[in-house]
Amino acid sequence: xxxxxxxxxxxxxxxxxxxxxxxxxxxxxxxxxxxxxxxxxxxxxxxxxxxxxxxxxxxxxxxxxxxxxxxxxxxxxxxxxxxxxxxxxxxxxxxxxxxxxxxxxxxxxxxxxxxxxxxxxxxxxxxxxxxxxxxxxxxxxxxxxxxxxxxxxxxxxxxxxxxxxxxxxxxxxxxxxxxxxxxxxxxxxxxxxxxxxxxxxxxxxxxxxxxxxxxxxxxxxxxxxxxxxxxxxxxxxxxxxxxxxxxxxxxxxxxxxxxxxxxxxxxxxxxxxxxxxxxxxxxxxxxxxxxxxxxxxxxxxxxxxxxxxxxxxxxxxxxxxxxxxxxxxxxxxxxxxxxxxxxxxxxxxxxxxxxxxxxxxxxxxxxxxxxxxxxxxxxxxxxxxxx
Amino acid sequence: xxxxxxxxxxxxxxxxxxxxxxxxxxxxxxxxxxxxxxxxxxxxxxxxxxxxxxxxxxxxxxxxxxxxxxxxxxxxxxxxxxxxxxxxxxxxxxxxxxxxxxxxxxxxxxxxxxxxxxxxxxxxxxxxxxxxxxxxxxxxxxxxxxxxxxxxxx
Amino acid sequence: xxxxxxxxxxxxxxxxxxxxxxxxxxxxxxxxxxxxxxxxxxxxxxxxxxxxxxxxxxxxxxxxxxxxxxxxxxxxxxxxxxxxxxxxxxxxxxxxxxxxxxxxxxxxxxxxxxxxxxxxxxxxxxxxxxxxxxxxxxxxxxxxxxxxxxxxxxxxxxxxxxxxxxxxxxxxxxxxxxxxxxxxxxxxxxxxxxxxxxxxxxxxxxxxxxxxxxxxxxxxxxxxxxxxxxxxxxxxxxxxxxxxxxxxxxxxxxxxxxxxxxxxxxxxxxxxxxxxxxxxxxxxxxxxxxxxxxxxxxxxxxxxxxxxxxxxxxxxxxxxxxxxxxxxxxxxxxxxxxxxxxxxxxxxxxxxxxxxxxxxxxxxxxxxxxxxxxxxxxx
Numbered sequence: 001x002x003x004x005x006x007x008x009x010x011x012x013x014x015x016x017x018x019x020x021x022x023x024x025x026x027x028x029x030x031x032x033x034x035x036x037x038x039x040x041x042x043x044x045x046x047x048x049x050x051x052x053x054x055x056x057x058x059x060x061x062x063x064x065x066x067x068x069x070x071x072x073x074x075x076x077x078x079x080x081x082x083x084x085x086x087x088x089x090x091x092x093x094x095x096x097x098x099x100x101x102x103x104x105x106x107x108x109x110x111x112x113x114x115x116x117x118x119x120x121x122x123x124x125x126x127x128x129x130x131x132x133x134x135x136x137x138x139x140x141x142x143x144x145x146x147x148x149x150x151x152x153x154x155x156x157x158x159x160x161x162x163x164x165x166x167x168x169x170x171x172x173x174x175x176x177x178x179x180x181x182x183x184x185x186x187x188x189x190x191x192x193x194x195x196x197x198x199x200x201x202x203x204x205x206x207x208x209x210x211x212x213x214x215x216x217x218x219x220x221x222x223x224x225x226x227x228x229x230x231x232x233x234x235x236x237x238x239x240x241x242x243x244x245x246x247x248x249x250x251x252x253x254x255x256x257x258x259x260x261x262x263x264x265x266x267x268x269x270x271x272x273x274x275x276x277x278x279x280x281x282x283x284x285x286x287x288x289x290x291x292x293x294x295x296x297x298x299x300x301x302x303x304x305x306x307x308x309x310x311x312x313x314x315x316x317x318x319x320x321x322x323x324x325x326x327x328x329x330x331x332x333x334x335x336x337x338x339x340x341x342x343x344x345x346x347x348x349x350x351x352x353x354x355x356x357x358x359x360x361x362x363x364x365x366x367x368x369x370x371x372x373x374x375x376x377x378x379x380x381x382x383x384x385x386x387x
Numbered sequence: 388x389x390x391x392x393x394x395x396x397x398x399x400x401x402x403x404x405x406x407x408x409x410x411x412x413x414x415x416x417x418x419x420x421x422x423x424x425x426x427x428x429x430x431x432x433x434x435x436x437x438x439x440x441x442x443x444x445x446x447x448x449x450x451x452x453x454x455x456x457x458x459x460x461x462x463x464x465x466x467x468x469x470x471x472x473x474x475x476x477x478x479x480x481x482x483x484x485x486x487x488x489x490x491x492x493x494x495x496x497x498x499x500x501x502x503x504x505x506x507x508x509x510x511x512x513x514x515x516x517x518x519x520x521x522x523x524x525x526x527x528x529x530x531x532x533x534x535x536x537x538x539x540x541x
Numbered sequence: 542x543x544x545x546x547x548x549x550x551x552x553x554x555x556x557x558x559x560x561x562x563x564x565x566x567x568x569x570x571x572x573x574x575x576x577x578x579x580x581x582x583x584x585x586x587x588x589x590x591x592x593x594x595x596x597x598x599x600x601x602x603x604x605x606x607x608x609x610x611x612x613x614x615x616x617x618x619x620x621x622x623x624x625x626x627x628x629x630x631x632x633x634x635x636x637x638x639x640x641x642x643x644x645x646x647x648x649x650x651x652x653x654x655x656x657x658x659x660x661x662x663x664x665x666x667x668x669x670x671x672x673x674x675x676x677x678x679x680x681x682x683x684x685x686x687x688x689x690x691x692x693x694x695x696x697x698x699x700x701x702x703x704x705x706x707x708x709x710x711x712x713x714x715x716x717x718x719x720x721x722x723x724x725x726x727x728x729x730x731x732x733x734x735x736x737x738x739x740x741x742x743x744x745x746x747x748x749x750x751x752x753x754x755x756x757x758x759x760x761x762x763x764x765x766x767x768x769x770x771x772x773x774x775x776x777x778x779x780x781x782x783x784x785x786x787x788x789x790x791x792x793x794x795x796x797x798x799x800x801x802x803x804x805x806x807x808x809x810x811x812x813x814x815x816x817x818x819x820x821x822x823x824x825x826x827x828x829x830x831x832x833x834x835x836x837x838x839x840x841x842x843x844x845x846x847x848x849x850x851x852x853x854x855x856x857x858x859x860x861x862x863x864x865x866x867x868x869x870x871x872x873x874x875x876x877x878x879x880x881x882x883x884x885x886x887x888x889x890x891x892x893x894x895x896x897x898x899x900x901x902x903x904x905x906x907x908x909x910x911x912x913x914x915x916x917x918x919x920x
Contacts, residue, residue, distance in 0.1 A: 081620065131407045132409050152513040
């Protein structure tokens with residue numbers, strides 16, 4: 001376990017939109033940073049170091065850590081860039097935790113951002129894959145997700161109606177979140193009647209393209225308790241970026257989630273995740289993942305994901321609400337998305353989630369997804385973790 | 388603030404050309420594909436898994452692989468989808484023709500899946516587990532495009 | 542600090558490693574580092590890879606080297622930028638208490654792209670990019686500003702090139718070992734005034750890996766650890782017009798912090814060797830001053846006196862530096878690895894007498910962001 005405790009003491013995010021022509025990238029970043037500093041009642045002078053990330057080819061800017069200084073507040077501060085694709089936001093949060101836990105810094109500002117409106121998102125994601133082997137046929141995130149859903153359906157007999165139920169849940173939850181981009185309830189029939197993008201994924205099964213930024217402030221124990229009376233303690237982090245080639249993936253199960261969860265829960269003594277965890281903010285870019293990945297996380301046994309979703313257990317007011325924010329289906333500024341999950345989980349623990357607050361949250365899990373079916377995970381807690 | 392119309396600056400036709408090395412393993416694969424219309428995989432000396440495309444390192448065992456083995460050309464569909472939405476192909480800068488079949492094919496003798504197009508002329512035949520065979524281009528260039536697509540064997 | 546570098550691995554630096562993929566390069570460097578430390582991949586409990594989506598020509602460039610760096614069943618992460626920054630995050634993970642041993646890799650193949658297009662993308666797309674600026678033209682402006690402010694001469698810049706290319710003759714990993722004269726440099730093609738071709742580092746391919754371990758793990762090993770005494774990084778303003786280009790203020794701040802961590806009060810006396818980020822000749826002099834190893838504007842004169850030569854009072858870049866091989870993202874990590882070899886007394890023909898050394902890495906244009914490492918033979 002860590003040498004010293006680390007907590008989230010403030011969060012900020014933009015009101016996410018499909019297109020923000022009113023601001024440039026630095027200004028978008030600055031909005032989120034300002035809100036996080038306000039939330040923690042700190043000034044940029046109090047920040048020791050900055051971690052920032054996005055995916056380069058969405059905006060076409062090289063050395064974003066250097067370019068973003070005016071927005072991030074990194075002038076004459078340590079600034080470092082972490083990027084791992086879709087997992088970038090969660091990777092940044094895990095990075096901030098380690099920099100503070102190490103004693104190298106006491107207070108760090110973590111920033112994830114993306115202006116997906118500035119390029120063709122699918123084209124840019126396609127360039128994430130091997131130029132020689134994968135790029136010809138790959139069609140961005142949707143194609144990779146569609147083959148996962150196909151494999152799972154063939155194995156466990158799930159239907160596109162099951163997938164649609166998850167979309168209905170997240171889109172309903174998003175109505176409680178003023179920062180979400182898409183805030184409109186949909187019905188099962190509307191999801192199923194929406195255009196087929198890549199079998200079995202309909203338009204309303206997947207995330208939109210988004211411009212947005214998120215900022216999170218982490219502090220060491222010594223400072224955290226002075227900054228806020230309700231710090232969100234980071235209990236542990238775990239991740240698996242298992243695969244280099246898409247063809248190696250065990251399609252239909254998310255191995256990286258299964259292994260990262262086991263690692264995470266073992267570190268924290270979580271033995272019955274379904275009972276011990278109060279809320280999950282999952283980087284779930286499309287509906288079927290809401291069924292498959294809770295099985296990998298060990299919330300329900302294999303093949304039982306759909307049944308659990310239909311029971312209403314993951315809806316607001318249920319046994320284990322998932323994505324009270326509306327999740328990724330309601331908004332996906334890619335480099336920020338994983339960090340938004342982290343920020344939303346922190347808000348749940350801190351009791352700051354307002355209209356989307358789940359009562360009495362002791363433990364929350366936030367996740368990141370991206371790359372070649374990779375997973376990042378963070379366990380957040382109201383009580384201090386043991387050292 | 389004034390109500391003004393926001394300006395967008397276009398990057399123009401900026402391109403960043405690259406010359407990607409495929410290395411010894413990839414080169415062997417493409418020579419074999421070009422000259423003999425055969426597929427090469429590589430076997431891990433520790434776990435015996437056969438990887439396609441061939442590469443130096445077994446990610447599971449962290450050992451170097453040296454034993455090339457012929458796989459395919461036939462195989463089964465491991466998983467697939469049919470792309471029905473339009474997007475810009477970063478290879479060409481133009482819209483990708485849709486619909487197209489995107490498949491992960493388990494070539495006979497391989498343990499990993501090989502990505503390529505699947506012919507979706509008759510969508511009802513395209514299923515997980517269906518047997519497929521490659522259709523090669525007339526021109527032999529030694530790239531992934533030497534295979535036009537895989538089609539379901541009746 | 543309770544952490545040390547226990548293993549390093551470098552590939553040779555070459556103009557074009559045409560037969561090698563990124564993964565091939567990483568595999569070679571990682572195995573060399575593991576062998577160097579006398580441990581296996583199972584002893585590594587987490588991994589940081591360092592790469593750049595721009596330089597590698599693919600989004601999520603870290604994906605290409607996952608298998609080759611052994612991440613399959615491990616916690617891992619990826620830094621974009623110079624390898625010294627990747628190593629800084631690796632140090633944080635090692636010191637956090639969550640991990641014992643962190644493997645760091647950094648790779649680059651400049652041969653696969655057109656570097657001026659890649660570095661042009663570092664300029665602001667709205668205000669600057671359309672002028673066609675690249676790293677060389679921007680650095681030429683900085684060189685001019687530095688020479689104007691300090692009176693440093695073109696001959697002094699040329700001397701850096703002579704020294705480093707000569708040093709490279711003792712480095713089996715270097716790309717451009719050669720004997721050249723000041724006249725050769727001044728007579729080489731003028732690329733961007735005042736920078737001649739031989740004032741500029743070449744385009745290169747290479748990969749470097751290092752392993753950082755905490756003090757408890759080091760005890761179990763039978764290797765000579767090199768102890769990490771101070772690490773700091775700092776960024777300056779983005780727009781070049783917002784900075785005084787003739788000064789390296791971010792480097793000064795990073796160096797000051799790293800020295801404070803290391804308990805160093807007089808770096809000119811207490812540092813025995815420096816491996817600095819000499820992407821251009823003038824940068825070696827600027828960075829020497831920024832690192833507090835010479836007074837501002839005096840490095841050129843000290844160089845003329847031979848102080849930074851291999852047999853001088855403070856050898857700078859006995860490896861031959863970036864001027865003799867510049868695999869962009871890996872370049873700073875090579876600097877760390879070279880200092881490690883020197884402090885262990887294993888630098889072969891390029892060995893100097895050193896107990897304590899400093900290594901430096903750079904991100905962005907004209908040294909906008911710097912990372913400084915202070916390393917020591919003793920704990």
